Amino acid sequence: MIKLVVVFCFLALFALSYADIQADKLFELLKSKRSRDSDVPNTWAILDEATHEYSPVYVAPQDGLSQLDKISALPGQPAGVDINQYSGYVTVNPTAGRALFYYLVESPTDSATKPLVLWLNGGPGCSSLIGAFSELGPFRTNSDGKTLFMNDYAWSNVANMLFLESPAGVGFSYSNTTSDYDHSGDKNTAADAYVFLVNWLERFPQYKTRDFYITGESYAGHYVPQLAYTILLNNKKTNQTTINIKGIAIGNAWIDDNTNLKGLYDHWWTHALNSDETHDGIQKYCNFTGGSLSLMCRNVTDKAWDEIGDIDLYNIYAPICLTPNQRNTSIIPGSINNFDPCWQYILEFYLNDSMVQNALHVKPTSWDLCSDVITSWNDSAVTILPIIKYLIENGQRLWVFSGDIDGRVPITSSRYSINALDLPIETAWRPWYLNKEVGGYLEGYKGLLLITVRGAGHTVPSYQPERALALFSSFLGGILPPSS
Numbered sequence: 096m097i098k099l100v101v102v103f104c105f106l107a108l109f110a111l112s113y114a115d116i117q118a119d120k121l122f123e124l125l126k127s128k129r130s131r132d133s134d135v136p137n138t139w140a141i142l143d144e145a146t147h148e149y150s151p152v153y154v155a156p157q158d159g160l161s162q163l164d165k166i167s168a169l170p171g172q173p174a175g176v177d178i179n180q181y182s183g184y185v186t187v188n189p190t191a192g193r194a195l196f197y198y199l200v201e202s203p204t205d206s207a208t209k210p211l212v213l214w215l216n217g218g219p220g221c222s223s224l225i226g227a228f229s230e231l232g233p234f235r236t237n238s239d240g241k242t243l244f245m246n247d248y249a250w251s252n253v254a255n256m257l258f259l260e261s262p263a264g265v266g267f268s269y270s271n272t273t274s275d276y277d278h279s280g281d282k283n284t285a286a287d288a289y290v291f292l293v294n295w296l297e298r299f300p301q302y303k304t305r306d307f308y309i310t311g312e313s314y315a316g317h318y319v320p321q322l323a324y325t326i327l328l329n330n331k332k333t334n335q336t337t338i339n340i341k342g343i344a345i346g347n348a349w350i351d352d353n354t355n356l357k358g359l360y361d362h363w364w365t366h367a368l369n370s371d372e373t374h375d376g377i378q379k380y381c382n383f384t385g386g387s388l389s390l391m392c393r394n395v396t397d398k399a400w401d402e403i404g405d406i407d408l409y410n411i412y413a414p415i416c417l418t419p420n421q422r423n424t425s426i427i428p429g430s431i432n433n434f435d436p437c438w439q440y441i442l443e444f445y446l447n448d449s450m451v452q453n454a455l456h457v458k459p460t461s462w463d464l465c466s467d468v469i470t471s472w473n474d475s476a477v478t479i480l481p482i483i484k485y486l487i488e489n490g491q492r493l494w495v496f497s498g499d500i501d502g503r504v505p506i507t508s509s510r511y512s513i514n515a516l517d518l519p520i521e522t523a524w525r526p527w528y529l530n531k532e533v534g535g536y537l538e539g540y541k542g543l544l545l546i547t548v549r550g551a552g553h554t555v556p557s558y559q560p561e562r563a564l565a566l567f568s569s570f571l572g573g574i575l576p577p578s579s
Contacts, residue, residue, distance in 0.1 A: 192271025316348025342492025410552025
């Protein structure tokens, strides 16, 4: 396995105040890949379809369970809101007692005609309720941690949105066999997510024939393509539920270790976070494509972290949270256009409320944004590029989107990764517009679109919700955003 240049002086990771925890989990994984006596195996490979045998997955009776999962209302949600919400557990392994938690928001208008879209947050080991309640869901939490306000740019405006906490041990998802947590990794995560979908579609059979898309961000650059690949492979082998997958969209996605690392440091230098001297040293001493690790490279990358200072690396121009444990006792309505830098603490407070957990139909749980019971990740592919090639060859729509002021998995990383695919360019680099302003930039390749969102950080819908919805709507429609 290629050795990673990832001894970043990891104390520096935690010097960045109140940063995005899901991307911190990603860099903890990268550190473990380099520091273990034996590397985390790159066990993911494209299988020979002709020899791959399908083993029927577990399917439990699901009749009537969807109505039991219906949410009458979430505590603190605005009065007069009429949307269909469902949540509950789907068992994926009855022997181990392993069950995954989901949250479904149906579109408030014409839901029967709209596609089903799965959203996955990254980590690895972080909750997709981050996406539901701080990014693209119908509600966000007010600063009191008890009430919600509407997201006018929720993705459920144009699709039926399904949020999955995966794997077991994340959020409300659990296993009665705690040793399951020690076997977490890319392969088991994709396998369980596939079993979840097969069972969930039995519970909600009206979605069986719908167009289906998978979206996500950060380490979901692994989750999303791997699950899409698993679905396509099993669709060709099974007489069980055929999942009508049409495409994937991944944001600020970690898809190739070496090109992503190179892009990380280039982004820091081009955005004035590092000195010329440090950047020159990284160029001289660090061989990302070869994966070599030298003392000089280690020293200069440590210096790069030191030079950044105390900022939110996930949006390099955003304010940091200075009052993490202080909530307003009175209800101060939030604004969809002003993202609260202390959102993590507010969301934890809300989802740990017993009334909220009761409304979500979950057993009492100490909910956290990222899992503390998953302490290791047993397999992580060095690159997802072969899977992306497979998806393109099998006719899947594939968009890679990027907030352009994310310093953790930056646009430069995505560009280097896509360039490694060596795809023909079909649409030249150009701006796209929303409300007569540049919303970002795009470049179309044969089978793949790279698109940026101007002024967005690592969690694109958090910082630019209107632009994110415009991008998502274009993705579902299979059309490029307007050029003027």
